[in-house]
Structures are given as C-alpha cells and as structure tokens.
Amino acid sequence: MHILLIEDDPMIGQSLTRALKDVGMSGDWARDGVTGELAIESGGYALVLLDLGLPRKSGFDVLKSMRARGDRTPLLIITARDEIDDRVTGLDLGADDYLIKPFGLKELMARIRAILRRNDAPAASTVGNGEITLDLATHETTYRGKTLPLPAREFALLYALVDRPGTILSRAQIEERLYERNEEAGSNAVDVLIHYLRKKFDNEIIRNVRGVGWMVVKHPS
Numbered sequence: 001m002h003i004l005l006i007e008d009d010p011m012i013g014q015s016l017t018r019a020l021k022d023v024g025m026s027g028d029w030a031r032d033g034v035t036g037e038l039a040i041e042s043g044g045y046a047l048v049l050l051d052l053g054l055p056r057k058s059g060f061d062v063l064k065s066m067r068a069r070g071d072r073t074p075l076l077i078i079t080a081r082d083e084i085d086d087r088v089t090g091l092d093l094g095a096d097d098y099l100i101k102p103f104g105l106k107e108l109m110a111r112i113r114a115i116l117r118r119n120d121a122p123a124a125s126t127v128g129n130g131e132i133t134l135d136l137a138t139h140e141t142t143y144r145g146k147t148l149p150l151p152a153r154e155f156a157l158l159y160a161l162v163d164r165p166g167t168i169l170s171r172a173q174i175e176e177r178l179y180e181r182n183e184e185a186g187s188n189a190v191d192v193l194i195h196y197l198r199k200k201f202d203n204e205i206i207r208n209v210r211g212v213g214w215m216v217v218k219h220p221s
Contacts, residue, residue, distance in 0.1 A: 001127065001136075001163065003027045003112075004045045006036030006062065007078070008054050012101075016049065019105050022152040023136055024127075024159030026177055033057025040066055045073055047112060050095070052079040052086070060093060067094035074115045078103070113137065129165035130219025132205065134158065143201045150197075153178055157193045158216075161206060166218030168209050190214075 003025050007013045013029050020027035028045075030036035033054040040048060040062070048066075052059035063075060077090045080101040087098045096115045099108060113136070127134050133142040139155045140147055150158070160177040161169060174190050194206050194214060207215050 001025045001046045003047050004039050005049045006030045007051045021156050024156050033062045037062050048075040050077050063093045074119045129162050154193050161216045165216050168213045168215045170213040
C-alpha cells in the first residue's frame with residue numbers, strides 16, 4: 001500500500017515515513033506543495049497525508065486543484081491549524097478527514113484504516129497473496145495455518161513482497177522499502193531478515209531467484 005506524505009517539517013516527515021514503514025506501508029515524502037501535487041498527478045497512491053502550511057503552494061490549494069480535476073484519492077489533512085474555519089474549509093474542499101498536530105501515531109494509523117475502509121479499500125486492515133495474510137493493525141502474519149506477530153522490519157519486508165506477488169524484488173528495492181534514505185543497511189541485512197522469516201514459517205514462504213532477488217508466489221484469489 002503506497003502512501004504519499006506532503007509535509008515540510010523534516011522531523012515530522014522522517015517520523016511519519018518511518019512509522020508507515022513500520023506497519024508495512026510504503027511512503028513517498030514530498031516537502032512542498034508543488035512537488036506534492038506532481039506526485040499526486042503521477043497516481044498510484046492509496047492515500048495522501050497533506051499538511052496545510054507548505055512552501056511553494058499551500059495545502060488548501062493542492063487539495064482544491066486535486067479535486068477540481070476529478071482526483072478522488074483519499075486524503076487526510078494533518079496540520080497544527082486547529083481553528084474551526086480551517087477544519088470546515090478542508091472538509092468542504094474534499095478532505096476525507098482532518099487531524100490536528102500533535103497527534104499519536106496509533107490515532108493516525110486508525111484514521112488511515114478508517115478512511116480506506118470508507119473508500120472501499122479492503123486492504124486497509126489486511127493484505128495477502130492467497131496464501132500469506134498480513135494484518136496491518138496487529139503485525140500478525142498467517143501462512144499455511146500458522147499465525148505469528150512479527151517485528152517491524154520482518155513484517156515490512158514480507159509486505160513489500162506480498163504487495164507485488166509474482167514479482168522479483170532486488171536487494172536494493174527491498175532495502176528502499178525498509179530503510180530511510182540516510183539510514184545505511186548492513187550488507188546482509190535482507191538475508192538475515194529472510195532467514196528469520198523462513199525459520200518462523202517455512203523455507204517456501206519466500207522464494208530466491210539466484211542472482212536476481214526474492215519473491216512470493218502469486219496465488220489465484
């Protein structure tokens with residue numbers, strides 16, 4: 001599940017992109033309104049998290065332009081503006097929800113799941129490939145009748161593969177989903193995580209394509 005964060009505060013941006021990865025979601029981060037609008041236009045996002053006080057183009061203007069061209073991508077405003085008029089404006093312009101900073105990550109994730117459920121996105125709480133099921137709320141994974149809670153990075157790695165079943169992901173592609181841009185991954189970090197997952201479930205949960213990368217098998221729905 002791909003989320004777009006449009007936020008100019010570096011501390012909040014880093015914290016939220018890390019939190020999204022911890023629950024198995026991939027997050028792109030735009031740091032101003034113009035860049036964010038271009039990212040929205042490129043498509044492919046399940047939800048947009050939008051700050052209002054952005055450089056180059058305000059959050060309200062981004063939202064207004066987005067809805068004016070018929071883009072119905074779910075959107076959650078995250079802002080320090082707590083005035084009633086701002087909340088009303090944001091919702092009237094087409095935001096699905098309005099969350100005031102500071103907020104708890106648990107509340108943010110709950111609101112994301114609620115928005116996606118309202119927008120007929122069954123993957124809001126669980127995702128799977130027909131054999132593997134991941135619960136985004138509890139970090140529990142079920143595979144061939146065995147259910148276990150997983151640490152954040154193991155869960156995120158498995159989600160990256162389940163998100164594209166049948167597609168081989170390289171080491172670099174997996175690391176991009178697991179680590180921040182300024183965070184260095186160990187040379188064998190991916191191998192170690194895959195070893196842990198196979199040990200907990202079964203060697204067949206993740207397939208290796210020698211010299212290319214890893215995949216999970218795509219099963220009929």
